[in-house]
Amino acid sequence: MRIVLCYPVESQHIAQIQAVAPDWEVIDAGQERIAELLPTADIYCGHAKVPVPWDEVVAGGKLQWIQSSAAGMDHCLVPPVVKSDILVTSASGVLANQVADHTMALLCGSLRRLPVFFEAMDKREFIRRPTKDLHHTTVGVVGLGGNGRRLAEVLSVFNTTILATDWFPVNKPPHVAELLAADRLDEILPRCDSVILAVPLNEVTRGMFDARRIGLMKPGSVLVNMARGPIVVEEALVDALESGHLWGAGLDVTETEPLPEGSRLWNAPNLVLTPHVGGQCKTRIEDMTDFFCENLRRYRAGEPLKNVTDKELGFPFPVAE
Numbered sequence: 001m002r003i004v005l006c007y008p009v010e011s012q013h014i015a016q017i018q019a020v021a022p023d024w025e026v027i028d029a030g031q032e033r034i035a036e037l038l039p040t041a042d043i044y045c046g047h048a049k050v051p052v053p054w055d056e057v058v059a060g061g062k063l064q065w066i067q068s069s070a071a072g073m074d075h076c077l078v079p080p081v082v083k084s085d086i087l088v089t090s091a092s093g094v095l096a097n098q099v100a101d102h103t104m105a106l107l108c109g110s111l112r113r114l115p116v117f118f119e120a121m122d123k124r125e126f127i128r129r130p131t132k133d134l135h136h137t138t139v140g141v142v143g144l145g146g147n148g149r150r151l152a153e154v155l156s157v158f159n160t161t162i163l164a165t166d167w168f169p170v171n172k173p174p175h176v177a178e179l180l181a182a183d184r185l186d187e188i189l190p191r192c193d194s195v196i197l198a199v200p201l202n203e204v205t206r207g208m209f210d211a212r213r214i215g216l217m218k219p220g221s222v223l224v225n226m227a228r229g230p231i232v233v234e235e236a237l238v239d240a241l242e243s244g245h246l247w248g249a250g251l252d253v254t255e256t257e258p259l260p261e262g263s264r265l266w267n268a269p270n271l272v273l274t275p276h277v278g279g280q281c282k283t284r285i286e287d288m289t290d291f292f293c294e295n296l297r298r299y300r301a302g303e304p305l306k307n308v309t310d311k312e313l314g315f316p317f318p319v320a321e
Helices: 011-020 030-040 054-060 079-083 096-111 114-122 146-156 182-191 211-216 234-243 284-301
Strands: 002-006 025-028 043-046 065-068 087-089 138-142 161-166 178-181 194-197 221-225 246-251 271-273
Touching (some): 002 011, 002 030, 011 025, 096 146, 096 194, 096 246, 138 146, 178 182, 182 211, 211 234, 234 246
Parallel strands (some): 065 087, 161 178, 221 246, 246 271
């Protein structure tokens, strides 16, 4: 059996994986060799950021299991993989603490109007402008997976009322006031002071927050996207910010990355924009390797794996609590 890796591992991480499967071959392909080596893999762990021959991989019939090193699955859930028998698991929840940290920075930065004050600071101006509160407000969490559940935990200490939607509206945490099916999203938007996106990118969620849906949001509310850029129609978002329908927004992801120089987002009012760094963490590779090793142990033992993913929707099946 051959395990092919494509995430930034070092020698100690490879040794840790090898210790779990001492009789199997472990190869670090990196981004440079993943296109060449992926067709030879029985097990693949990583996140290829370069084109790979998925048609060839699936047709070869060798690959049995994909362990994504990211929570977002659009990098590997291409049509031939979705239609195949290949087992797919995600890294949902592995970086949930870091995503929660960054989400709170974007949300509070917009609510407290930090872009306005940063601009004033650059101009050496001492100004005051109205701000908004997070405490005692209603927050919508769209997607209650690993990241969404951790976000709900963090938000709960601000005495917020949390409304959530999910494709599998089960196992409602006690600090979530309502957990509704995904197709009831439109019902909660007019009730929320802030809305946070934590859903995967798939054919259902692409363009989900268009002009119509943004228009359903409560006037003066805030939208934060920690998921994938194409979930939000950026032109509609900028229109809503410029018109004042939305108080502000926070984006860690954009439709095109890096963001083009001519994008209207650069000049959108009260927008906190970061370059897809929400999952950054000094222990990210260690955390991912620990997770993969536990799933690899389970795989070899014939036990159920963590985060087995619905390949059509792109997120893990729920596990009964």
